[in-house]
Amino acid sequence: MKKTVDKKNKEIALVGNPNTGKTTIFNALTGLRHSTANYPGVTVEKKTGSMRLPGGEDISVLDLPGAYSLLPRSLDEEVVHDVLLGIRGDTPPPDLVLVVLDAGNLERNLYLATQVLETGIPVILVLNMWDMARQKGVEVDLQKLEKRTGVPCVTTVGMEREGIAKLQQAIALTLADPAEGSGRFSVEPFLPGLLKTELDKIVVLIEGRLKNRPQAAFGEALRILSDRSFRSPFFGDMKTGDLLRVEALSVRASLKQNGIDWTSVEPECRYAAVDHLCEEVIRRMPQKTVPFSEKLDRILTHRVWGLVAFVGVMGIIFQSIFSWAKIPMDLLSRIIEKLGDFAQALLPAGPLESLVVDGIIAGVGNVVVFLPQIFLLFFFIALFEDTGYMARAVFVLDKLMKKVGLNGKAFLPLLSSFACTVPGILATRTIEDRNDRLATILVAPLMSCSARLPVYTLLIAAFIPAVPVFHVFHLQGLTLLGLYLLSIGTGLGVASLFRKTFLKGNRMPFVFELPPYRIPHLKTVFGTMWDRAKEFITRAGSIIFLLSILLWFCVSYPKSPSAEARFVAERQQATATLSGEALQARLGEIEHSKKDLQIRSSYAGSLGKIIEPAIRPLGFNWEIGIGIVASFAARELLISTLAIVHHVQTEGEGMTAGLVAALQKDRSPETGKLSYTPLVALSLMVFYVLACQCFSTFAIVKRETGSWGWMFFMIFYMTALAWSASFIVFQGGRLLGFE
Template sequence: MRKILLIGPANSGKSAIFNILSGANRKVANYNGITVDTATAGLISNARHEEKLAVVDLPGIYSLVPSSIDEAVTVSTLIGRNNQVTEFHDIVCVVDCARLDSSLSLALAVKELFGGKIKIIFNKYDLDVTKNYDFDKIGEHIGVPYIKFSTMRDSGATLENFLRENSSSEILLPTNKIKLSNESTEYNPFNVSFEEDQFVELQNEVSALSQIEKYQRKARDLKASYAIGKNKSLIQLSNKIDHFVLHPFLGGVIFLAIFYLIFHSIYTWAGPAMDLIDGGVGAFGEYVAAILPQGMLNSFIVDGIIAGVGGVVIFLPQIMILFFLLSLLEQSGYISRASIITDKAMSYFGLNGKAFLPYLSGFACSVPAIMATRTISDKKERLATLMTIPLITCSARLPVYILLIGTFVPEKTVFGIFNSQALAFFFLYFLGSIVALIIAKIFRLTLYKGSTTSFIIELPLYQMPTLKPAFKAMIFKGRVFLKKAGTIILGLSMVIWFLSTFPKPAEELLIGKSEAESAAISLEYSTIGQFGKLIEPVIKPLGYNWKMGVGITVAMGARELFVSTLGTIYALGDVDEESTTLRERLRAEIDPETNKPVFNTAVAWSLLIFFAFAMQCISTLGIVRRETDGWGHVFLMFGYMTVLAYGGAFITYHLLV
């Protein structure tokens, strides 16, 4: 299979083109730093052709001088030092027509390195701001095959034909000699650059910048030679918007308002759909219980599978709405502005605005967010960011937050305009973020001492978000969530049911007991019950009973498992026909010792604080092990987050009880 490399500056449209050609769902956004590793996929049309082509999406670069880990991945690939992509047959440079200087300078450098054996895609040629230039003449002047393409309007078939008509059967290699230092693929900034007929080792920053300037000067000359107009309407509009968005005071207000509105929308828009699914799951469980004969199979399906999986599936609307809104925000170009707004604040914590993008990715999932720290060139800043990303509220926490807030925080209007549940939700997101910054500051003063580096970012022009990518992102995240519910959560629900059912208590223990008392005794006698009783002394100071302790323990694998575990445990231990949903069962549970509700405001907020700070994701620990190349940071992360979670939950409970 012939491989085609896609390279270009960050935010040039590489990943969008990759998705169009391959049908993949590589994350796309209107800000830098999304692609931090290679991705390879075959073309959609391969089934119709004998010749099979694959495209490789590489991290964005601005020159052949790598200044961060992600940029060095691309340079290493070009010079044959990437073990993931050992050979390739074509290079396609994606030129962002809205930012010709940086895009053309890179294309010219790569063309010179490979002796002209490259191709060019002029992306975004249809924007108002790009109508100033004749791209046909620019392409002819460069002297390589080219195509004008718009990811927003043009079809993938046109692009596929261009690639197939100009494909090469030979493995592509640099036509010039290569000289590298041993550390060149370790991403030391300004380590290597291409000059004339070889890569040369650069000893200082000044010589590196002179190499970059060489191609930037060529790009500016080429751009000026084929300018045909001065239409600056889009630039002027972006500047007018930035006057408010980047204002020292108004910018912060707008930033907070935007993210509060997102959280508010999660509750107001998703509420009806969530209630519908919640009621449907309860009704379906009742229906299945009615048609199946009473016994072990009935309990397994109703109390194990339906209660466990159904308890998590009801949160699907919130997750889909969150990613739909974030996709619109990413497309607009606002995220780059947000990183500038937060740069000054982050400098107080020993970081810079570049850390904002990994933190933002952490709202979705810590794993890609930790990988996104590769864009941070300073090693100590990168480690401080990486070690605190799991404190950012990820989507796996959503089911827990929504369950507890929706059940125990009364819905009312605060100050006449704010929804109380949305405020609670916003507070937890804000709390995770501010604590992450505080811990990062502690790291920067102790383990990762060093001065804060400067932050420079190229602002994309504002653009009107389109619904298609937003719906695609929403559906993709929904499918991932349902797949997890149908595999991991389903399997675990079966295991939890089994452990909550066996062994059975002796019959004499149930003589003379009511149905409710028998169910409670059977649950406590089971393997789960015995384990819960074993750990109960450790968690009792937090206000938790053994059932919550089991849920927290199981959630060490993945946070949303807490909800499915409680769903199964409470379904088995509750025979009240009026309590058909997990929320109702949580509200109805009474502590036999105090004759008061087990769950109250103090317990609910103690749990929320615990989940806000606890490290409960095996995948995250795995990626930390890979990114830091050792176990030390893994143990440090798990240790400090566990202490933080326990201490925070303890203080919260005793303040509110």
């Protein structure tokens, strides 16, 4: 590391609107040499890589998040703004910026490009998706564009790597001679004369802060003028912040007096400048045939067929997560089980064996088992994003989601949460508006994830009679359906409540682009899928793994030496007095009493006892309490915990049947009544639907909201909700005469 300090690599950054293929250009330039992290303090992805120039020099490449404007409205845009202006301590401004433009949509894309040109950083304009633009009948006079903007312009087709070599040469040239990339373009001639003189009052206040790039002060002053919410970081400046605010208000007042609308002066003048430029450089050929994209849209956004297609597509995703993923998932869990057996045979019995088998291997297993679902889910998401269908799905569904205060982009994260909350919450990153996104994150854990399913299945099998209802339906099936409806209903209800109270209002109007459809590029699709899955494995996986070990410790310790000694004595006695099958049976019994005593005297057991008074009113005994504690590593652990405390053979196919029988028979030692009744089971299932018993979810909420506060709020509201609902079910049921 020390060597690189004195000879720092030059750095270039990619900037562009969303949907310009910026990431494909980044990948084409850097190959596989890239890594992702977060910008310190914010949940914005920082993607960096490196490339070698034709001359042999290595430079680093930074892929900045997508942005529509340098007046930041989302965290993503804030990062772009701060990096380009050189006011982010952790990321110095780049030596060169590649502004990636959708060549078929230059007008809007040039809005941001002209803002970047005004910062004074050397720029290359990359006109990407050049092939699609030609298909659309858009022709661009490149020489004129270069002449008017003063910077090199390169056309590319990122996916085909077309134009990348030319781009690399342009980068090398411009880095060698930065004057090549300094633009001539300014919006200034299009501003009203009065504004130019008024703006100087703001420029002098911020110039000092922009030591490296005094040219950038003009554009920033224009944004400060229009920034109704005073979001520019310059307003937070200790010395000049207040002065700046006063000055901005006075400039606004003076413009208003002269009949200039300060709220639209920047966009209006900038678009006037862009239009002027486009008139010279763009020619649109009239199109003879209806484009393919339009034909497809006539079906996919049709009043009837659009809905049918949507339901069909979501059906395929759902089917794949729950049914296709099941085969590899079962296979994986069997492999992990075998691995456990293997380790058990290899290691001497004792704490080390227990740590490896029940802690490490089981912990890794909890992560790995979800991978097939996660890969499939991310594959479909990447596929729909790449083809352009995703925007149509949002378009079709927005009205329904709006009814509960969310937007169309919340649908996919919530659907993903039925598989696992963690990727669901990761998928909320596409929601730009802060309040929309927070509300979606906070209700995602209410969607009944697949880890809850084994719990429902067991309890339904044990306590819900298999009787037909109205001859067609089945009471067991209806119960399961009811649980899912409870999860969806509560989730949407809670979202609506949050959006009407403390997450009221929006920072942004809900608008999004409907890009033309295109044939998916499999390399991009798999690349995106892999990047996201890798994030799940490294970030969420490591947390799940560590917590699994912590939980193993809580379930296995403290050990009681006297009890251990007693079991050793019992085993010796059994071996001495019995033989054959009787011996095996006795040894099995002893093993189970040992496990039972162990879990009861462990930290988890004590915790189960401690929370017993709190869960009594819900109909739960302390054995269930232990199960609830164990569920925090993985909810399905409720089952194995109940199996251990009820002395059921925990291995093999017979476990569920054995546990069902044991639960149906178990009686409370104090009252002699049955401990588990259908009412208790119902109360327990409702509790599992609504409670947030998942450490990984806590961790991901903390990370994605960037705040402990929201995490604790989520835990609190979900626990309160689960407790109240179970209380109503159990106590209400008793009042109605059920046991």
